[in-house]
Amino acid sequence: MVETATLDYADMTLDELRVALAPEIAANAIFDGWSDTALVTAADAVGANADVARLAFPGGAMDMIDAWIVNIDLAMIDAFPAERIASLKIRERIRELIAYRLEAVTGLEESVRRATAIMAMPQNARRALKTGWRSADEMWRLAGDTATDYNHYTKRAILASIYAATLAVFVDDQSEGKQVSYAFLDRRIDGVMKFEKAKAQLLGGEREYFSISRFLGRLRYPTR
Structure with a gap:
């Protein structure tokens, strides 16, 4: 800062x-x-x-x-200039960026807790979502994401949820060096990476045109 x-x-x-x-x-x-x-x-x-x-x-x-x-x-x-994370894999870039944000608020856990409570109020929900989206967008841009299809939106929504969930653990984490928080972050990122791999196998060459409703319909009424 x-x-x-x-x-x-x-x-x-x-x-x-x-x-x-x-x-x-x-x-x-x-x-x-x-x-x-x-x-x-x-x-x-x-x-x-x-x-x-x-x-x-x-x-x-x-x-x-x-x-x-x-x-x-x-x-x-x-x-995070481009050269700092250029050699890292995407999951490593995302972890580094979230870790930086956690370090930035270390010692200010009570301020984060109070801020989270205010942002959770119904009258503030829309702005809170916008704020979370903005930070997720900045992280993905720094990570080198150039997606313009539906992945642009799903990536940001997922990252915003990971960051919010990690912050929720972080504010109450009394472990040395916030080890519990970082372990939680790693598990969440690993879970998303596994999901993305499975999704890629499922969608194949049609991933840019994937339709959730069509997919669910096929599960119920398989093509012959």
């Missing part, structure tokens, strides 16, 4: 301030939740104007959480 000591908050636009201040708010959310108190404390800590900071988060907690996730997305993109 960006070192806050090198930033001039007074010269930032609201969009820039939102992303730059988000990690500071996240650190305070451990104690104060994703609240105005956390926002003001964060602004004071870095010398930003608290009233201006409030203008950067008109949507309250969800704006703060979203900005924190954007900050992690941007840091991940900077940390």
Whole structure:
């Protein structure tokens, strides 16, 4: 993430301030939740104007959480130039990217837990899904995915679910070095890889034109 000591908050636009201040708010959310108190404390800590900071988060907690996730997305993109993972297999690339995100929030488990609870509220569900999709999309792009067919969507949906499930384990993981979380992540990725292999064998040369409804229909009414 960006070192806050090198930033001039007074010269930032609201969009820039939102992303730059988000990690500071996240650190305070451990104690104060994703609240105005956390926002003001964060602004004071870095010398930003608290009233201006409030203008950067008109949507309250969800704006703060979203900005924190954007900050992690941007840091991940900077940390993974193409040459860093070019020699890795796809599953290894995905694991490295998720591992980076877990490391980015290590020590902030309570902030993640509180953020997850807020995002799970019915009124926030749609935005939470959009946010998860965006991060999954960034990870797949960094991993080199160029799919434009239905795989583009299924890959992102599956990765978003893996990441969310791993985070759920991560926040309560008391094992040394978060070994339980990383083992859980590896099992989930292995499961998806096995599914993808089985799917490829099933679809064969027609994979780009695969229809779930047609497939289910054939199971019920086999062709003669």
